[in-house]
Amino acid sequence: MSDQDTRYEAVRSRDARFDGEFFFAVETTGIYCRPSCPAVTPKRQNVRYYPTAAAAQSNGFRACRRCRPDAVPGSAEWNVRADVVGRAMRMIGDGVVDREGVGGLAVRLGYSARQVQRQLTAELGAGPVALARAQRAHTARVLLQTTDLPVTEIAFAAGFASVRQFNDTIRAVYELTPTGLRAAAPKRGGGRGTPSAGIPLRLAHRGPYQAAAVFDLLAHEALPGVEDVSGERGARTYRRTLRLPYASGIVAVEERDARKGGDSHRCGWLEARLHLTDLRDLTTAVQRLRGLFDLDADPYAVDERLSADPRLAPLVRARPGLRSPGVADPEEFAVRAAVGREEARRLVVAYGTPLSSPCGTLTHVFPAPEALAERVPLAAALADGTVRLDAGADRDDAERHLRAVDGVDAVAAAAIRTRALGDPDVAPPGEPVSDAWRPWRSYAVRHLRTERAAERAAEQAAEPARSHGEEPHLLTA
Template sequence: MDEETRYEAVRSRDARFDGVFFFAVETTGIYCRPSCPAVAPKRQNVRYYPTAAAAQTSGFRACRRCRPDAVPGSAEWNVRADVVGRAMRMIGDGVVDREGVPGLAVRLGYSARQVQRQLTAELGAGPVALARAQRAHTARVLLQTTDLPVTEIAFAAGFASVRQFNDTIKAVYALTPTTLRAAAPRRGTARATPAAGIPLRLAHRGPYQAAPVFDLLGQEAVPGIEEVTGERGARTYRRTLRLPHGTAIVAVEETPSPPAATDGPGPGAVHRGGWLDARLHLTDLRDLTTAVQRLRRLFDLDADPYAVDDRLGADPRLAPLVAARPGLRSPGAADPEEFAVRALVGRAGAQRLVERYGKALDAACGRLTHAFPTPAELAGEPDPLGALATALADGTLRLDAGADRDDAEAALIALPGLDARTAALIRTRSLGDPDVAPPGEPEPVPDAWRPWRSYAVSHLRHLRYLRHLPPESSTDGAGAHSSPRPQL
């Protein structure tokens, strides 16, 4: 995008570009999202940044009206497979907070200096600044949604000291933590506590087809670790999560509240997006950022539906389906390693593993009673499950947010009993790859649909459903018929 295009997006308050870039106003010292409702600044006073961290590094504070730190992430980081894209996914998952820049560099296979140089050159901010911006956002959420003491929030958000926390909040929001908490909007409800869970709004851009996602999650739900309750159109997805510092129970509502708005009537209207309401119960608040990012990947909330629909809608075969379901998402996985195991053994097999190896929660929550077993706990199982679990446990196979997708797929195919179609499924869901064409599809998946072939496959499967084609059968790891495996 050139500056003329960016300024036009700012002038027209175009929400399609929220999270794609940020703009700052030199005369006010504030940075915003493109859809900020404030009066458009003069062109000569505007500067543009690829990330919120870059704007903060340049000395700008976040706008209090549009909250640019809360926008959906750029879909670019899900598409890109280079070191910058992988680094951004890992920073989002909290790797820098837990392991520092050296840990990030080791995972990427580069030196810390190379990682710093590449991120700074392209994004205007290094890994520390990017992680700092994320910590500031986490701290704001905790300040404005809980009554936790400020000191606890500082360390829960990932800051090394209270002083560092105070300095960052003042630099990013131009407010002290106490003042920022006092400025929180009141919605007529009591403030949350850790026992009651942390309420969040998981933002997305553009239209969002929630029903197909919740349908899929309901079909795949493994008793004991997840469930979908309620009537279609107003369902709740609940599940347990294993996280770096503890466990969690998360709940996500199907219907955005309020419904997403558009700019005016007619086919040319710009859909402003919306959010999914969520609530997180964490045993350790340090896991908040990681839990949120994993939910975002599961529900594919950082996708760019405009780019996907424009590309796929230009194909005559897909155009009617794209028109009928604008904003269709390609769901990911809340726990990549867990999903890989489930893709191999099927739903019934996963339930048996939960019953045999699952970690019982300290306090069950309704029908949620366990966390899914770790790969190390499954390594003693016979092949092919044992081989997969061992490879995940010893690091031979990596499925974390920043894993190299090609290397991971090659490692999967090399495992005994794991075929190319299952590897493609894991690549799509565990690694969040938006451009997978699984082998054996009844209809061709041409290169013309790149880089959104995962979305195209979802549309094609819906087309087969409309044609009343029988569903594909699936088998468990032993070859016997079982409950369906997870799908793309």
């Protein structure tokens, strides 16, 4: 949105569709909010608009304590865009600036640090340091308000270089001390988390969310020892191990549709619990979970475009807000796509990293590319950097290099581009895809495949004696 009249109308009507797409600040109060903030509508002449929370913070505004604008879904724009700004935002979200600094971000983008600073500031109103600082503040708030960890521990876990920097940032962003911010935590069932009990999270999304379809796909793909899906359809739990920059982790995410009376999640979030060996991995883990469940998508824009096609319109009506899931680990998915399910199972047993203590059926972290380099050509290409699948990878370059690797065909490359690189506009070989569905062809394909899976399930239910046949492959499920 670029028209201020339209933006003010979104604020006036408290339209949650635009949460995360822009932020507004009120000059008379010094506070910035999400568009759906339930507070009194401000006078138009007092409102200022910002593309990011970091931009509002850089202009001296603090976060609203009522609507918590730092907890909104991310802008879907960063997943769609393949330019330097979109790639930079994906990498900042993955914690690259915290781990490698602005210099590391610039090297990954192929630009100088000055060029990156200039482009981000010009378009987003904040440079990489300010954007990373806003993200650290959000991570710190989550830890302060959901765990009983000591404040000093939280400061470094959130990515701050010192306790003083942490204290100054929390005061600037929230106008509270860390202790005061912890005391202001909204009441939630289950109490606060501990390192052993995990960190409770609410992973926000915008609009309707077809959780059942996402969990169906994850259940089909679940790799023994690394993932599992338990419970009855509509109230399932997806659990998996995570290989993260500093250490490993385990996450559990709830479906919960049955408790909401239907397939479409409208409560605005997925409940999750995250167990981390090293708390510095929190920001990265959350961002990767958001990608796995496609929580930053704009279902309104997707559904509007796809509904214009007579072939897709009934599918969109049946499943509004259907997502195109990503992955928790791009390199893991790529290897699995290249070698197939059975070989992936063998690789986990032979080369996976065993958990120090198995957690139910979860026993291993999927092996890193380096561990498989002598056995799997794609793993070797990932290990030596020939193929890059990190958050800021150039999608066209990645696909070109993937196709040059022995064992990666066009179908596997398309699946990796769709899922591991989060490209919303992929036309896989063999799928009857229309250019009219751009830039959401990945979502159109997901609608077609979900409908086919539902038809197969209905046929099997009608003929229970018939064999269920071969288990769906992860590339076609």
